[in-house]
Amino acid sequence: MDWLFFFESSIAGLATGAIYSLVALGFVIIYKATRVINFAIGEIMMISAYLFLTFAGILEWHPLIALPLAMLGGGLLGSVTEKLIIRPMLGESPISVVMVTIGLSSILVGAAQIIWGPGPRILPDFLPRAPIFIGELYVSSKIAYSALIAIGLLVCYLIYFRFSRGGVALRATASDQAAAFSMGISVPKVFNYAWFFGSMAAALAGVLVAASGGLSPYSGSMALSILVVVIFGGLDSLTGALVGGLLVGWLETMTGAFLGGEYKMLTIFTLLTFVLVLKPYGLFGTKEIERL
């Protein structure tokens, strides 16, 4: 066993996992508040990455300006989505709401093609490129810095949702909508707010993923792994998103490293099946109590 390789792969895997965690966090925030499974989250990531490309690559603004703008753009996209197509679906069956987000993803893919063309793109370099060595251990710089940025936002989010008024409103709404409403919390506002922040997290992750993996209108399909993460961790658990992201990222990478890339999806989805059978609401999800 090549332990150095094992550790190097593990670090790469955890770094990927940190980005997964960030998207999963965005996903869970939206789910917690609105009970909507957002299948379009991958496309929101993709569009945000294109926004970054436009600001930093085409308009040549400084990445420090372009990145927040791209995140803001992603957040606004989420917020508009909520207003226009999610809110009218309140009370419809979950399948219908899921399908709405699937329809949205198709719209976004087409829109990206119309606006930015169908070809693959590479984002301008905005992360340091020199490889990082920890002793003998090599870490790809892009992925390391991406992970750090992702973790940075993750921490901000966690603190924010723990202590701010908005965070309290969100948690109140998540645990009991009617009660929250009667306590004077504007539930529609919370919904919108969740979509905004959730999409913003996805937006940053989208830029980071595109920075190392490239970008095309079909990049959003990577969000399949995110679905595994959130189901694995539990749809409504922030902890689940964090742990699930790291675990799935690590496992996926290790599978690629030791078995080969063709086994990646197989492994994580097989694992997912087992988890679902053993823990139907994921590792940290809340069990829904059934009543007669």
Added chain:
Amino acid sequence: MADDILELKGISLSFGGLKVLSDVSFTVPEGKITAIVGPNGAGKTSLFNAISGFYKPQAGEIFFKGENIGHLHPPKRAKLGLARSFQNIALFRGMTVLDNIKLGAHSHLKTGLLAALFYIGKAQREEMALREEVETKIIDFLEIDHIRNMSVASLAYGLQKRVELARALAIGPQVLLLDEPVAGMNREEKEDMARFILDLNQEWGMTVLMVEHDMGMVMDISDKVVVLNFGQLIAQGTAEDVKNDPEVIKAYLGSGNVSDMRRRLGVEAAGSE
């Protein structure tokens, strides 16, 4: 006792640390109307759920016609003849009244998948026999023929309750478990329902076990009353016995003015509002 159709022995049920039922034992005499009463949160519906098999009590046994059914899966209990209605109407909104009722007969039908797909001979004959039985026995009896093809979602509350009763009847009950059959009804509807329950009991010889808040109705039609409070059985006996039981009165009032409570029970028993 030979004439007790259902017997509960030492049923205890808890969720996490919350004790819902502790050591509840009583019997349901065959051919009689038994009522379970008690304040909100006394564990009445939980007890029903334990009898239906939806909850698995941590301790205790349930005997149906002398046989322990505690290990049986809910559908098996339904097939044996434990039919019930639900507190918060549990009709199937995607089906018509007729189909809801027919669903009750589910466990007595035999049509297999293949026969169903092609609707050949046997399947059709079975369905027609069922239709006839449902029509003549249940729909006519409960006077709901005018709504049989309506969607249940569009029905008034009282009618929905009646359809629930119809569905429970289609199960072919040995014991009919009714969870608050008249809750939320207006007086006229209540009287109708009480009449149906009495008719069932008297004309069909049906054993009824019901949970009900409406003291007036309970006192009027029950042969036996069981009182639960905080998951414990505090009294059982005839309506008259129970009405005068100090424990019961205390439970209903919390503490204090016994005579006032007695008066209120008495007033309600007279049926005025």
Added chain:
Amino acid sequence: MRIGDAVSTYPSDEAIFRTQTQKVWMGIFIATLLTFPFVSSPYTLFLACLVGIAVISATGLNILVGLTGQISLGHGGFMGVGAYTAVWLADNMGMGLALSMPLAGLLTAAVGVVVGLPSLRVKGLYLAIATMAASVILHFIFVHWEPVTGGNAGINLQNANIFGINLNSDLRMYFVVVPLAIIAVLGERNLLRTRIGRAFIAVRDRDISAEVLGVDLLRYKLMSFGLSSFYAGCAGALWAYFFKVVTPESFPLDTSIFYLAAIIVGGMGTVLGPILGAIFMTLVPEILKILTAVVVPILPNAQVLLSPVRVVVFGALIVGFLLYEPHGMAEMWRRTRRYSHLWPFKT
């Protein structure tokens, strides 16, 4: 205007076609189906076959999702199982469609039951993802079980026949696919008249209450998975007979989403819904192409410029239907029909 129908027996009350008018319309419909292939262009005939296959598959998915309320993203994978099995049986066992299709359906049903096993513990969207996991795993098998699936290159159907008749033209396929589609739909309709259909709906509407009322949840959930997969397997087999080749890429995740969209657009839980949905979703891309062609004289490069617009419109249609007509085209149809019955009075 039709005033009402007087029926005097239970069988006539529960018949599928209750009135004379309905029977007449049905006759006209069947006659149209029979004459259609002889007047249509090869292209429309091809589309008709495609629609027929889609109707079978969508009806199958409707049994699971629309009637029983179990969301599945594995439908495409199931179709793949059916397609591979049918081709394998035809090429290696020399079977005709009459045998290979039902067998493929049965095998797919078995796979479906296994995939459905988590459904007792897992609900709603968790189940959707679990079924998606199944389709990922199936895809892996399609790629790597080379002796049977031909691996990457897939397998070609050499021996496409039914009762010794070579299925080498769309016309012949049409007369296989369309009757099967009718049988598939009638099967679903019949199901709804019996205890099994009622049990499915009961499981969908209130699973726990249904259980207390005597419906064995596991049994009916699995039955629904099995039956739905049987339909998918048969549709997959027909697909394979139609295209004569199956590769791992024949049934991507998009297929599952396509069928979900079809039943939602059509109207979930209704018999008519999956039919309308399958027709609509299959024809939308074609219709959009025609619309683009209309613009060409004005804008010569329209076909190139507007192509991505179709992707947008496809998504917008799904969203539009869900927002403005959540009960789908079946509801539109019902409303139209009621209106026509009461004509000339206003509803």
Added chain:
Amino acid sequence: MKKIFMGLAVVLLTLGLCVSTATAKEDIVFAETALITGVFGFAGGELHEGIVDYFNYTNENGGIRGHKIKHVFEDCGYKVDCSVATFKKLTAEHNPLFYSGDSTGFMKAINPELQATKNTLMSGVSYASELTDETKYPRSFIIGPSYTDQMSILLTYAAKEMPGAKVAIVHSDSGFGRDPIEAGKAKAKELGLDLVEVITTKPGSVDVSTEVLKLRRKKPDYVLFHGYVLTPINEFMQQMKDLGMATKFMGTYWSSSELMYMKAKEVSDGYLGVMHLNYFNMEKSPGKEWDAMRAYNAKVHPDKLTRPNFYMFGWFQGMVWAEVIGRTVDAGKELTVDNLRATLNSIENWDTGGIASVPVTVRNNSIPFGRVFKVNAAEGRYEPVSEVIEIK
């Protein structure tokens, strides 16, 4: 709004039910399933324009021996059922002599029908190795070397430049990506190369740092990519160059486009691509036809200063079929599939005037020749670095 929406839906449905049919013309018809949308859209659009431009150019210059070419097409976005539908529709309406198809899946699906009923020869964007079997695919033709041949050409080049070199193959986990891998492994062995690693990745945008870790240990002299367009090749090159590795990178047809130096910039310097065509952007003109193509493009698309090689592919595809028609007409034969096929198979050492990078000879249902080109990132072009390599 609701009413408008419903109305639209109804109109759409009715329109779909009355699809019109048109009559065929006397011209030579070339039909195409285009790939303007879908995952292949980046290349399909250019390819399509290449075909369109070539036919317009030919028609403006009097057609092929007086025959004008009529070009009909529809976009399918890389979906098999749609492609088959389009094939049926276009063949029924226009009875084309030639058809340009799309995916490998489509080429296979349409094969029985192609053989059974239609008077049509087909080529497409698929270089699938399976299609080189002429007995199985007598009406299909690969306009270039198959994926296996492309890989073999690259390996041959590597073996010649550095005998016994260590080679790693990186390919995507898709039908396209897996196509030549087994054959490639065998070929590497035959050439005496040391195949140190075969890596499979998900297609499209992926993080490749773990794969880089693997390659860092194996220290291959060459990494051969197949099944990608641009990403994640650029990322491999970037990270391995950052690590100071001297590895050379090479890729098959779809990975050898101008996107490499246009998007990956200086990282792509020295990247080796296999190409049976010349590039649009060359240091000096390779021939007269190439000049004509450039001139025509400048005339009708003054805004398009450069074109990716997908455009060249489209142009070349049109050119091959035009040549086949021309030769058949010259031989005084009727334009039937069998005659055309015979003419096609007889093509030997055809000088394309600089469009193809090799003299065109048809063998194995394909054109199994290619040259290796190297990216000069500073100049922004590919430069030929090998002689013509033929795969037998």
